[in-house]
Amino acid sequence: MSAKDRTAVVLLSGGLDSSTVLALAISQGYRCHALTIAYGQRHQVELAAAARVAGAAGVAGHKTLALDLRMFGGSALTADIPVPHGRSMDSMASHIPCTYVPARNTIFLSLALAHAETLGAFDIFAGMNALDYSGYPDCRPEYLAAFEAMANLATRDAVEGKGRYRIHAPLLRLGKADIIRLGAAMGVDYSLTHSCYDPTPAGKACGTCDSCLLRLKGFQEAGMSDPALAAT
């Protein structure tokens, strides 16, 4: 079966990485169902970005699932813990920061797996990358391989031999500048996306959290200006 005949679930946060992944999956011929999780994130404004990006990309479907991870807390994104600002790239690389959300990618991939199985799909796309990232353990290749192995033991369709689930993380080994160049070449409109962890009440990016700094550095290295940050 070629990608043209295949359905995929794409985890879409509304940020730069997942928006690029969505464009990539569509360019490869997948019928894409986008899945966004409203997990009580500080930067809820990204939910509107996800809807804009999904609409512009022409997805086969887009679901937003509510799941309040503030009930557990434990992260600057889901509890009253300040988001760090103005950190150096060395500092980001040196330890796992307080913006890490416990088990978040595992929860998100599990939900994507559930959605895929109900659609009869076996391909799940997600935007993790292990370069130019914030040191999260659930963005590493060994984690993704372990999740994929588990998924193929967890599900009826896999156990009954109907197919094998694949977790696609096509950005895993790309730097932010390469991701931006790739997206720009595919026509991704980054003005629709949102990356900031700590936006103003009006939804404007702060420009100084890890996510903004990585994004700005990426656009700078790609020799482009960031249409979303430029607008704020």
Add this chain to the structure above:
Amino acid sequence: MSAKDRTAVVLLSGGLDSSTVLALAISQGYRCHALTIAYGQRHQVELAAAARVAGAAGVAGHKTLALDLRMFGGSALTADIPVPHGRSMDSMASHIPCTYVPARNTIFLSLALAHAETLGAFDIFAGMNALDYSGYPDCRPEYLAAFEAMANLATRDAVEGKGRYRIHAPLLRLGKADIIRLGAAMGVDYSLTHSCYDPTPAGKACGTCDSCLLRLKGFQEAGMSDPALAAT
């Protein structure tokens, strides 16, 4: 560190198995935080059972998290698909039934993992069993081992060497009658629990779905009467 100093997260549905697991974890000295998922299940009456069981057991905490898996559907428990009634034990063992909820245990264990990490706990208890069960792929030992391996790559506390997550499924190799004998010996009040997939609008057990039949058979083999079904 002995179990006495340890905190655990216990997935508690309000059914017979998870109520027995909760009693077992408490008897081993764990400080137990029960976690119940309101996933839009047909048998929502089990949520009230979970609250009763948690209260009677004397847990350190009990959270009920809402997550509407009806958004994906694909199961008799989360969509308008009839629950099978009156099946033989052979029929149950022969294939994965329509009451299978895609990736449900993976989603639940992921949420338990998130809760555990925010509590600083490394022990997660759940009620899966691979005998006298409905053939679900995510109740098998190889699945649970794969989930545990993945969890230890997914999380900050594991990666930073603070501990190693363990998924405890102490009922995995017990039949239903053994589970009931074990629970009864620990003083579990099974009249508080609910197992039926397809209760009446008033919340009474049907007595003929897979879950009721396995439960009834278990009590019968244990030489006991079922206080919950007897009351209906």
